[in-house]
Amino acid sequence: xxxxxxRAFLLLFTGDPDLWRIIWVSLKTSVLGLLLATPPAVLLxxxxxxxxxxxxxxxxxxxxxxxxxxxxxxxxxxxxxxSRHGPMGGLQWLFSxxxxxxxxxxxALPVLLAFTLAAVQAVDPRYAETALAHGASRxxxxxxxxxxxxxxxxxxxxxxxxxxxxxxGCALMVGGNIEGETRTITTAIALETSKGDFAQGIALGIxxxxxxxxxxGVLMLLQGxxxxxxxxx
Numbered sequence: 001x002x003x004x005x006x007r008a009f010l011l012l013f014t015g016d017p018d019l020w021r022i023i024w025v026s027l028k029t030s031v032l033g034l035l036l037a038t039p040p041a042v043l044l045x046x047x048x049x050x051x052x053x054x055x056x057x058x059x060x061x062x063x064x065x066x067x068x069x070x071x072x073x074x075x076x077x078x079x080x081x082x083s084r085h086g087p088m089g090g091l092q093w094l095f096s097x098x099x100x101x102x103x104x105x106x107x108a109l110p111v112l113l114a115f116t117l118a119a120v121q122a123v124d125p126r127y128a129e130t131a132l133a134h135g136a137s138r139x140x141x142x143x144x145x146x147x148x149x150x151x152x153x154x155x156x157x158x159x160x161x162x163x164x165x166x167x168x169g170c171a172l173m174v175g176g177n178i179e180g181e182t183r184t185i186t187t188a189i190a191l192e193t194s195k196g197d198f199a200q201g202i203a204l205g206i207x208x209x210x211x212x213x214x215x216x217g218v219l220m221l222l223q224g225x226x227x228x229x230x231x232x233x
Contacts, residue, residue: 007199008206018179019200023207026184029097030165033104038157041109045116045156046142050128063117066110072169074106079173095176100184103170108160115159119152120145151222158222162215166208 011019048059080086082094082102093099123145131141146153168186175182177191185204192201 001198004198004202008202011199011203012206016203019203021180022183022185022188022204025097025100025182026165026186029100029171029184030104030161032101033164034108034157034161036101037105037108037112037160041112041160042116042146042153042156045113046120046146048113049117049120050142050145060117063110063114067114069110070169071103071107071167072173075103075170075173078103078106078170082174094174095178095182097175097182099174100171100182103174104164104167107167107170108164111160111163112156115156116149116153119149119156122152123148154222155219158215158219162212165211 045063048056048063078099079094081088082091082099083089084094091098093102127148128141128145131144136144166186168184168190171177171182171184172187172190175184175187177183177187183191185208189201189204189208192198192204
């Protein structure tokens with residue numbers, strides 16, 4: 001085990017091309033999926049939080065329940081959609097990076113939606129009432145509310161990134177774990193561990209832990225800024 005740890009650090013610090021290609025594919029697909037999911041999720045979270053409509057409680061329940069969906073189930077559904085005989089088979093996204101991005105989009109969406117919904121609901125409703133009283137448009141009110149909820153929205157984005165970068169089920173089923181093309185950090189760890197080659201798995205695990213620590217550090221800073229902002233208010 002000690003030898004595997006030593007080789008893991010050697011892979012990291014010598015710039016092993018295969019290792020860093022895996023890291024690049026993971027970061028690229030995760031960031032793209034997150035960027036695509038953020039605007040619709042934030043908009044939908046805002047609309048559900050700010051408007052009263054029939055079935056609103058069911059919508060909130062579904063948004064929160066979607067957080068518990070296993071990513072392997074999402075991968076299965078996407079596989080069926082993107083397979084050759086599926087309704088989206090013509091896109092030819094199965095076992096490709098666009099397919100992984102689509103999977104990351106679906107995985108990130110409920111996280112962003114639920115966290116944005118909670119952040120907007122926590123905003124004092126008087127902000128919207130005051131803005132409307134001063135003649136603000138609906139878009140201006142939305143921007144004002146989202147500005148007040150910005151720390152919660154940013155926490156949602158960071159949590160969404162942590163969710164997509166660390167998931168394995170969807171990436172494995174939709175991406176196929178193809179070397180140099182769709183092999184991500186998590187699928188590579190699963191493969192190397194099953195082969196009994198722990199050095200690369202440990203190296204990639206170190207990368208994942210580093211990302212998790214970084215995300216949590218940023219979240220702590222955001223929480224500190226949020227508390228400071230409320231104190232000044």
